Amino acid sequence: MTEQTTGSPTRNHDWNSEQFRKNLARRRRGEIVLRGFGLAAIGLAFLMLAILLWTLISGGAQAFRQTHVAIEVPISAELVDPANPADGNYRTVMRDAMQTTFPDADPSELRALAGILSNAAQFVVRDRVVDDPSLIGQTVRINVPTSDPYDQLNKGNVDIDSDEALRRLDDTDIAAFKQLQDEGRITLPINWALLTNADSRFPELAGLKGAIIGSAYALLVCFLISFPLGIGAAIYLEEFAPKNKLSDVIEVNINNLAAVPSVVFGLLALAVFLGWFGMPRSAPFVGGLTLSLMTLPTIIIATRAALKAVPPSIREAALGVGASKQQVVFGHVLPLAMPGILTGTIIGLAQALGETAPLLLIGMNAFVTAAPSSPFDAATALPTQIFIWADSPERGFVARTSAAILVLLGFLVMMNAIAIYLRSRFERRW
Amino acid sequence: MYDMNRVENAVGQDEIKISARNVQVWYGETHAIKDVDVDILDKTVTAFIGPSGCGKSTFLRCINRMNDSIPSARIEGEIRLDGEDIYDRSIDPVQLRARVGMVFQKPNPFPKSIYDNVSYGPRIHGLARNRAELDEIVERSLRDAALWNEVKDRLQEPGTGLSGGQQQRLCIARAIATSPEMLLMDEPCSALDPIATGQVEELIDHLRQDFSVVIVTHSMQQAARVSQKTAFFHLGSLVEYGETDEIFTKPQDPRTESYISGRIG
Ligand SMILES: Nc1ncnc2c1ncn2[C@@H]1O[C@H](COP(=O)(O)OP(=O)(O)O)[C@@H](O)[C@H]1O
Ligand SMILES: [Mg+2]
Numbered sequence: 001m002t003e004q005t006t007g008s009p010t011r012n013h014d015w016n017s018e019q020f021r022k023n024l025a026r027r028r029r030g031e032i033v034l035r036g037f038g039l040a041a042i043g044l045a046f047l048m049l050a051i052l053l054w055t056l057i058s059g060g061a062q063a064f065r066q067t068h069v070a071i072e073v074p075i076s077a078e079l080v081d082p083a084n085p086a087d088g089n090y091r092t093v094m095r096d097a098m099q100t101t102f103p104d105a106d107p108s109e110l111r112a113l114a115g116i117l118s119n120a121a122q123f124v125v126r127d128r129v130v131d132d133p134s135l136i137g138q139t140v141r142i143n144v145p146t147s148d149p150y151d152q153l154n155k156g157n158v159d160i161d162s163d164e165a166l167r168r169l170d171d172t173d174i175a176a177f178k179q180l181q182d183e184g185r186i187t188l189p190i191n192w193a194l195l196t197n198a199d200s201r202f203p204e205l206a207g208l209k210g211a212i213i214g215s216a217y218a219l220l221v222c223f224l225i226s227f228p229l230g231i232g233a234a235i236y237l238e239e240f241a242p243k244n245k246l247s248d249v250i251e252v253n254i255n256n257l258a259a260v261p262s263v264v265f266g267l268l269a270l271a272v273f274l275g276w277f278g279m280p281r282s283a284p285f286v287g288g289l290t291l292s293l294m295t296l297p298t299i300i301i302a303t304r305a306a307l308k309a310v311p312p313s314i315r316e317a318a319l320g321v322g323a324s325k326q327q328v329v330f331g332h333v334l335p336l337a338m339p340g341i342l343t344g345t346i347i348g349l350a351q352a353l354g355e356t357a358p359l360l361l362i363g364m365n366a367f368v369t370a371a372p373s374s375p376f377d378a379a380t381a382l383p384t385q386i387f388i389w390a391d392s393p394e395r396g397f398v399a400r401t402s403a404a405i406l407v408l409l410g411f412l413v414m415m416n417a418i419a420i421y422l423r424s425r426f427e428r429r430w
Numbered sequence: 431m432y433d434m435n436r437v438e439n440a441v442g443q444d445e446i447k448i449s450a451r452n453v454q455v456w457y458g459e460t461h462a463i464k465d466v467d468v469d470i471l472d473k474t475v476t477a478f479i480g481p482s483g484c485g486k487s488t489f490l491r492c493i494n495r496m497n498d499s500i501p502s503a504r505i506e507g508e509i510r511l512d513g514e515d516i517y518d519r520s521i522d523p524v525q526l527r528a529r530v531g532m533v534f535q536k537p538n539p540f541p542k543s544i545y546d547n548v549s550y551g552p553r554i555h556g557l558a559r560n561r562a563e564l565d566e567i568v569e570r571s572l573r574d575a576a577l578w579n580e581v582k583d584r585l586q587e588p589g590t591g592l593s594g595g596q597q598q599r600l601c602i603a604r605a606i607a608t609s610p611e612m613l614l615m616d617e618p619c620s621a622l623d624p625i626a627t628g629q630v631e632e633l634i635d636h637l638r639q640d641f642s643v644v645i646v647t648h649s650m651q652q653a654a655r656v657s658q659k660t661a662f663f664h665l666g667s668l669v670e671y672g673e674t675d676e677i678f679t680k681p682q683d684p685r686t687e688s689y690i691s692g693r694i695g
Pocket of ligand 1 (some may be wrong): 485488
């Protein structure tokens with residue numbers, strides 16, 4: 001029995017044998033399948049992102065433009081006192097303007113035509129006059145926003161062939177609008193009001209100014225509270241606290257805190273800040289406090305990770321020449337950890353910027369038509385404003401919801417870009 | 431002239447700088463240093479040799495109380511610097527470390543300028559009254575560390591931009607800038623190439639005129655080249671301590687002999 005049985009291993013491998021080739025083919029197949037799965041996953045993620053952006057942009061792009069109509073406005077000194085142009089009788093000015101613009105229309109036609117103008121038209125005229133009082137006594141051609149139904153008509157969102165009874169604009173309205181278009185009075189300029197106006201009942205007037213300022217105040221408060229507190233807590237836990245059972249428990253709890261659903265923090269804020277301390281409802285200050293409850297654990301965790309990443313050799317070097325613990329931490333470790341800390345902080349704040357649920361609970365979804373002038377005034381925030389608009393039935397708000405989401409995403413991308421910039425700017429230098 | 435130096439050296443060599451008695455170190459349950467008695471002389475290079483993990487670094491770090499920063503470390507026994515118990519409550523380890531400088535295995539300059547690296551110690555200990563004095567200390571330390579000529583034109587450049595050997599000499603300059611009485615070096619050449627190692631060894635020999643130097647090394651050739659006294663550690667105990675020549679030529683203990691001949695470690 002000198003022949004080798006199949007069971008005993010041989011040293012003379014035939015690398016070209018059927019068996020080896022099969023084995024190789026199987027391994028290669030495994031690799032291809034794995035790579036295929038990876039590519040499919042990434043492709044799917046990109047597809048989802050593309051769909052999201054496409055729906056937002058296609059739906060929201062229209063809101064970045066607003067239909068305007070040019071009207072002839074006679075501004076008489078009787079209606080607008082040149083000494084105090086802000087307090088003029090602009091309601092009557094507008095009626096005169098309609099008459100001047102449409103000299104042939106009878107009173108009932110005029111009333112119908114007035115519906116083309118936005119309710120805010122008189123404020124647009126007022127602002128023009130306040131800016132330039134020399135207009136008083138003249139007849140000026142001014143572009144004012146149209147009301148939402150005509151804005152939608154101009155943007156092609158109204159099906160003219162549909163049943164007249166189901167439309168907000170009947171055939172005479174549409175004919176009148178066509179007439180204005182033919183006269184070249186209709187324009188579609190960029191809608192700066194989306195950023196410079198506060199919220200409004202009328203979609204053509206509604207803007208994000210209040211929400212942006214509200215969010216900015218809330219983030220500022222959130223930063224001022226969670227940044228120093230978070231860094232302080234992290235430095236103490238990482239550098240000074242004795243490592244024992246108690247510090248283990250604290251560590252586990254901070255990690256858990258970062259995973260608590262945000263709506264819970266909202267309920268907590270409702271009970272504590274509003275209930276016990278009687279803080280004002282809907283105020284960005286309270287919103288900032290609430291958000292800082294969520295940002296704090298994020299900053300603590302990021303700071304501890306950044307402190308841990310500073311190589312022990314730097315600490316030894318400083319200790320070795322006789323630096324005290326405090327000098328080691330504040331003179332050497334903290335500066336080296338700063339980029340990581342800042343990155344973590346910005347990411348925490350970006351999370352806070354998009355947070356909705358806790359702000360709803362403390363009433364930051366109130367209907368407020370003026371931008372807040374302090375963190376204690378009632379205001380909305382960007383995500384809650386989106387929430388409000390998404391709930392509004394007017395066609396104009398549908399587009400504005402998408403536009404507001406795009407603005408919010410813009411801010412988020414900006415914050416993440418800052419984080420990336422900081423990280424690369426302060427590359428590790430050891 | 432030569433003779434005078436020798437006489438001075440001879441006087442210096444008799445002075446005991448560090449005297450350790452019954453030193454024990456535990457890391458938690460690990461008994462890392464067992465009952466070590468040793469007298470380290472002034473103006474002498476003392477080499478600590480032994481297989482890795484035998485406690486050389488641990489004992490070295492007892493001399494400037496660097497082990498204080500390790501929570502699990504516990505030290506017993508007595509270590510005296512010039513007759514003064516360094517573990518006495520009246521001694522502040524922060525000040526002790528200015529008097530007993532340390533150089534580490536891996537060059538670890540601060541990520542700051544060369545000037546700031548050297549001036550850091552004198553600044554935090556308030557050793558200079560003004561900028562001119564600080565400049566003087568920086569220059570003198572860099573000269574003593576044989577680095578001045580290479581960096582004098584770029585003192586404001588980051589210390590981390592130097593070569594490995596230059597970085598280690600910068601660390602030596604940083605350590606001697608506080609005018610310490612002793613210099614502890616933990617395998618200072620293990621991350622350096624042979625040329626840089628030669629420069630640092632030359633420097634150590636030169637530093638001996640002013641300091642008591644203790645150097646941990648895993649290279650027996652290096653111990654033989656730079657040191658006058660050698661201590662052999664094994665499993666946490668000090669097995670043998672004596673003149674370097676005698677340790678290498680006629681070791682008393684069989685463990686020393688087998689380590690030197692390459693049978694353990
Ligand atoms: N920080 C520490 N914590 C726990 N054990 C340590 C620590 N440092 C060193 N040891 C242990 O102490 C012993 C001696 O280590 P060390 O002094 O570093 O040896 P050497 O420098 O001679 O290689 C080793 O067994 C090592 O595992
Ligand atoms: Mg060691």
